[in-house]
Amino acid sequence: MTDAPTPQKVNLAEEFDRSGVGPVLKQLDDELIGLAPVKQRIREIAALLLVDRVRQKFGLSADAPTLHMSFTGNPGTGKTTVAQRMSEILHKLGYVRRGHLVSVTRDDLVGQYIGHTAPKTKEILKKAMGGVLFIDEAYYLYKAENERDYGQESIEILLQVMENNRDDLVVILAGYSDKMDKFFQSNPGFRSRVAHHIDFPDYQDGELLAIAEGMLAKLHYKLSPSARKALGEYIPIRRGQSHFANARSIRNAIDRARLRQANRCFAANAEIDLEALVTIEGEDIRQSRVFAQAG
Secondary structure (H helix, E strand, C coil): CCCCCCCCCCCHHHHHHHHCHHHHHHHHHHHCCCCHHHHHHHHHHHHHHHHHHHHHHCCCCCCCCCCCEEEEECCCCCHHHHHHHHHHHHHHCCCCCCCCEEEECHHHHCCCCCCCHHHHHHHHHHHHCCCEEEECCHHHHCCCCCCCCCHHHHHHHHHHHHHHCCCCCEEEEEECHHHHHHHHHHCHHHHHHCCEEEEECCCCHHHHHHHHHHHHHHCCCEECHHHHHHHHHHHHHHHCCCCCCCHHHHHHHHHHHHHHHHHHHHHCCCCCCHHHHHEECHHHHHCCHHHHHCC
C-alpha cells in the first residue's frame, strides 16, 4: 500500500464544503441574534483549523494546536451555545473524536473533604475526553481566602490534562470578564494554556426584543402591537435593575407573560379562538413588577 500523493493545489472552498462546518456556522447565525464579533472570531478559528488540516495534506505536519479557550462576558450572552457549536466544529475538522460538550461548575469538580476532589475531577475529565469541557464561572475553582479549599487540587489536575491531552480535549473557561482577569493573574498556568480569548458583549435593546420575538415564535406565540410596545419599554428598565442576565432575563420575562396570558384567558370564562391563545397582549407585559419598581 503506497502513501497518497501530495497534492499540487487544494481548493479551500471545496475543503470547507466537505468539512460540514458551514451548516454549523449557519446554525450559530440562526440561533443567536447579534454577537457579530463573537461569530467572526469563531469563523476565524474555523478557518485557521481548516487551513491547518489542509497543510497536513502537503506534508506540513506540526504538533496539535492549542485550542483551549476563554469565553468572557455577562450571563445570558450565549457562551454555552457558542461552546456547543465550537465542539461540533472541532469534531467535523477532526480535532476531537466525539464532539460532545460537558458543561460543569466548581461543584462538579471540587470535593468537600480530603481525597474527594481528585476522583471528581478525573471523572469529569473522563466524560469530556474526545470533546469539549466547558467550565462556567471558572474563577470559583479556587478560593484563596479559604485555607481548607480543595480547588487547587482540581486546578493542578486540569492543567496537567490540558497540556498532555490537548489532542483529545478542549477546555473552555467562562465567566465575568473582570473576575476571569483576576483568575488568570493568580493562575498563570491557565493563561499560558489558553490560546483564544473571546469576549461576549451585552445585547442591545433592539436585539433583546428580537430575541424575545424569536423565543415566542418557537412556542407558537406572538406579540400584539401593544405588547411589542410594552416589551420595548420593559427591556431598558429591566436592564437598569439588579441581576440582569441578557437573554436569560428576557426568557424569564416571556415565561411570566405567558403565565399572565393564560390566567387572563382562563379568567374570561368564555370561548376563545386561536388568535387569543397565541397572542400576548400589552397588559400581559405591563403587569410586571418591573414597571411598578420603576415608579
